Amino acid sequence: MPQADIRLAPRRHNPITWVERGGLTTLLFLIPTLVIFGVFSWTPIVEAVVMSFQKTNLVTPASFVGWDNFVAVFHDPVFWIAIRNTAYFAGLALLFGYPLPLLAAVLMSEFKRMKGVYSVLAYLPVVIPPVVSVLLWKIFYDAGPNGVFNTVLGWVGIPPQPWIQSAATAMPSLVLEATWAAAGGTIIIYLAALTSVAPELYDAAEVDGASIWGKVWHVTMPQLRGILFITLILQIIATAQVFLQAVPVHRRRPRQLHHHDPAADLSVRVHQQPGRRGRQGDRAEPDARRVPGGALDRLLPGHPEMERQLTTSIPAQRERADVAAQPAPRRRRRPKAADAADRGILSIADWRRPHVRWFGTVLNWLLGIALVAAGLLPLLWLLKSAVTPTQETLTHPLALLPQDWAWSNIARAWNEVHIGDFFFNTIAMAAGSWGVQLLVATTGGFALSVLRPRYGKIISALVLATLFIPAVVLLVPLYLTILHPPLIGHSLINTFWAVWLPAGASAFNVLLVMRFFDSLPREIFEAARTDGAGTFRLFWSVVLPMSKPILGVVSILAINASWADFLWPNLVLNDISVQPLSVRLPQIAASTDLGVYLAALTIATLIPVAIFLVFQRAFLNSGGIGGAVKG
Numbered sequence: 014m015p016q017a018d019i020r021l022a023p024r025r026h027n028p029i030t031w032v033e034r035g036g037l038t039t040l041l042f043l044i045p046t047l048v049i050f051g052v053f054s055w056t057p058i059v060e061a062v063v064m065s066f067q068k069t070n071l072v073t074p075a076s077f078v079g080w081d082n083f084v085a086v087f088h089d090p091v092f093w094i095a096i097r098n099t100a101y102f103a104g105l106a107l108l109f110g111y112p113l114p115l116l117a118a119v120l121m122s123e124f125k126r127m128k129g130v131y132s133v134l135a136y137l138p139v140v141i142p143p144v145v146s147v148l149l150w151k152i153f154y155d156a157g158p159n160g161v162f163n164t165v166l167g168w169v170g171i172p173p174q175p176w177i178q179s180a181a182t183a184m185p186s187l188v189l190e191a192t193w194a195a196a197g198g199t200i201i202i203y204l205a206a207l208t209s210v211a212p213e214l215y216d217a218a219e220v221d222g223a224s225i226w227g228k229v230w231h232v233t234m235p236q237l238r239g240i241l242f243i244t245l246i247l248q249i250i251a252t253a254q255v256f257l258q259a260v261p262v263h264r265r266r267p268r269q270l271h272h273h274d275p276a277a278d279l280s281v282r283v284h285q286q287p288g289r290r291g292r293q294g295d296r297a298e299p300d301a302r303r304v305p306g307g308a309l310d311r312l313l314p315g316h317p318e319m320e321r322q323l324t325t326s327i328p329a330q331r332e333r334a335d336v337a338a339q340p341a342p343r344r345r346r347r348p349k350a351a352d353a354a355d356r357g358i359l360s361i362a363d364w365r366r367p368h369v370r371w372f373g374t375v376l377n378w379l380l381g382i383a384l385v386a387a388g389l390l391p392l393l394w395l396l397k398s399a400v401t402p403t404q405e406t407l408t409h410p411l412a413l414l415p416q417d418w419a420w421s422n423i424a425r426a427w428n429e430v431h432i433g434d435f436f437f438n439t440i441a442m443a444a445g446s447w448g449v450q451l452l453v454a455t456t457g458g459f460a461l462s463v464l465r466p467r468y469g470k471i472i473s474a475l476v477l478a479t480l481f482i483p484a485v486v487l488l489v490p491l492y493l494t495i496l497h498p499p500l501i502g503h504s505l506i507n508t509f510w511a512v513w514l515p516a517g518a519s520a521f522n523v524l525l526v527m528r529f530f531d532s533l534p535r536e537i538f539e540a541a542r543t544d545g546a547g548t549f550r551l552f553w554s555v556v557l558p559m560s561k562p563i564l565g566v567v568s569i570l571a572i573n574a575s576w577a578d579f580l581w582p583n584l585v586l587n588d589i590s591v592q593p594l595s596v597r598l599p600q601i602a603a604s605t606d607l608g609v610y611l612a613a614l615t616i617a618t619l620i621p622v623a624i625f626l627v628f629q630r631a632f633l634n635s636g637g638i639g640g641a642v643k644g
């Protein structure tokens with residue numbers, strides 16, 4: 014008999030079944046991510062694309078002009094100057110800012126007794142608010158003979174240099190400051206990645222006769238290939254979007270931001286051009302410029318037993334070595350054998366070689382001197398200058414101590430400049446941004462990594478896509494969203510919500526938390542569900558307690574980003590009473606006494622530095638960071 018044609022009935026999606034299977038709970042966890050990204054990221058991106066094909070002054074109705082905006086951009090000679098300057102900046106930044114952190118991290122991982130101190134020194138420039146760093150280096154770059162850097166050059170007979178005053182040296186000067194400010198974060202990432210290199214690989218390479226350089230080239234570099242690629246991409250994106258280093262440096266010299274300015278890059282040009290075109294009745298072109306920019310504690314041992322077997326080939330010698338090794342008192346503090354799993358590129362046998370020990374000592378001293386000079390001396394100079402009279406700072410900038418102490422600078426900065434008000438505004442802005450970012454990153458990461466809905470890959474892809482969109486090209490549509498937010502009915506301009514809510518759309522934080530949640534053992538989740546834990550209990554009592562390292566990393570990244578934000582608060586916080594330090598400090602530079610101004614910079618720097626020094630052990634601990642970059 015012929016078999017009957019059996020067809021399965023189409024599966025019906027029952028809402029009750031969907032809720033019972035956790036669909037509603039998953040959606041509730043995704044709501045913060047969908048709302049924040051939908052309103053403050055995905056919608057502005059779509060609006061930016063639409064506006065790039067329109068002609069509008071944001072007052073009268075827009076008219077469709079097709080590709081005319083793009084044609085106008087590509088025929089604008091200033092656009093190509095900005096492209097060239099951006100490529101020049103990115104090239105210089107990669108030349109110096111990419112290999113130097115890797116070299117420093119490899120050396121620091123070998124000098125383990127000083128690793129903790131070196132990590133703190135390397136990360137100190139990152140903790141300094143970026144606007145303070147830029148303004149501080151602007152003072153260092155004084156082209157006069159008494160400038161800080163020119164004074165140092167004068168000690169070795171080199172004549173004063175123009176630094177940012179010259180077309181030939183302006184861009185390298187900006188690259189030097191940007192590398193100094195950002196290298197510490199990259200060093201910490203590399204240190205964390207180096208801890209994940211299996212020591213057995215170095216042991217095997219030594220057995221095969223590999224030299225020190227061979228172990229670096231054939232073991233260390235291949236193991237770091239993934240993180241090297243990620244940092245390369247992130248650095249290219251960051252250098253292509255550089256803005257903060259250029260604008261405050263040139264604020265006192267606005268005429269240099271014209272079409273012949275050699276230090277103006279693409280991001281600065283994109284930020285300037287809408288205002289110029291707006292005065293001509295055409296404000297639709299900033300998004301057309303998106304295409305080129307968007308294309309873009311101790312020395313740990315190796316294996317002492319293996320080394321003893323290799324270095325004592327005669328059995329009698331081994332027996333005597335065994336007998337002598339047991340009662341012999343240790344004059345020096347030796348690493349424990351249990352720490353062998355944490356060995357680095359160099360083993361104990363390598364360190365016993367005279368030329369290795371001598372060369373390593375020299376490198377250790379050079380590294381320490383460089384880190385002290387880069388991480389500690391600028392802070393000490395700022396502290397000293399804050400209580401030094403202005404005239405003395407101008408004439409003897411590198412004096413060890415001031416001849417006359419000007420403690421009144423701090424009081425004037427607090428009372429006359431009202432730096433305290435702006436400081437508390439910065440704290441409020443950073444606290445709110447931190448809360449929103451942590452909420453979005455943890456709930457979204459939990460839903461996409463642990464709950465894993467069917468549509469999760471689509472949301473993950475949409476979140477990832479926003480990572481490659483330069484923030485500067487979304488200024489106009491995002492500003493319009495803040496000006497007329499949906500469902501609220503009134504503008505968010507001059508309120509902290511205008512900064513808090515867009516800050517939550519951080520794709521990097523969401524993806525970072527997702528990656529960490531992916532590394533958590535799934536057996537723990539299944540055991541919790543077997544014990545009757547629901548989804549919310551699983552999130553609050555299991556996942557979050559296991560995620561303290563990544564929560565700490567996200568928290569510090571969020572607070573630092575908020576503390577450093579300059580462009581967006583400068584646009585939406587026009588009221589002085591709500592402006593943060595990053596906005597107010599460049600505005601008061603021209604009208605404030607230098608000594609008082611340096612005292613204001615000191616006040617803006619001390620709190621984040623103090624917070625970092627208190628919590629640096631938790632943040633720089635290799636385990637915590639290692640978990641954050643696991644995989």
